[in-house]
Amino acid sequence: xxxxxxxxxxxxxxxxxxxxxxxxxxxxxxxxxxxxxxxxxxxxxxxxxxxxxxxxxxxxxxxxxxxxxxxxxxxxxxxxxxxxxxxxxxxxxxxxxxxxxxxxxxxxxxxxxxxxxxxxxxxxxxxxxxx
Numbered sequence: 828x829x830x831x832x833x834x835x836x837x838x839x840x841x842x843x844x845x846x847x848x849x850x851x852x853x854x855x856x857x858x859x860x861x862x863x864x865x866x867x868x869x870x871x872x873x874x875x876x877x878x879x880x881x882x883x884x885x886x887x888x889x890x891x892x893x894x895x896x897x898x899x900x901x902x903x904x905x906x907x908x909x910x911x912x913x914x915x916x917x918x919x920x921x922x923x924x925x926x927x928x929x930x931x932x933x934x935x936x937x938x939x940x941x942x943x944x945x946x947x948x949x950x951x952x953x954x955x956x957x958x
């Protein structure tokens with residue numbers, strides 16, 4: 828999928844720790860997609876970064892809800908599993924995190940990751956490595 832200029836601007840703001848700006852741009856992107864294609868038609872990568880921004884803002888419950896939304900669309904998405912696992916202890920769901928981390932590692936090894944065309948040339952921010 829080709830992403831919009833707004834999406835890449837949001838990534839830039841995220842990397843500059845300008846979380847509110849990134850969140851606003853991603854929310855606009857998600858609202859537009861949802862209006863066109865419904866909740867399940869939203870692109871998983873926009874959702875992933877929206878959840879990561881929520882995580883960075885320490886909005887752990889919101890981030891978990893967003894990662895759950897991602898995982899309904901792309902159930903084996905290792906990055907969504909991994910960053911959701913980071914949020915779980917902050918909501919006192921300690922026992923779920925280690926299992927989800929292991930599942931994320933296994934799925935990453937199977938290739939369930941950010942699957943954009945240019946991801947083979949350049950890593951996306953927060954993309955897991957296969958080490």
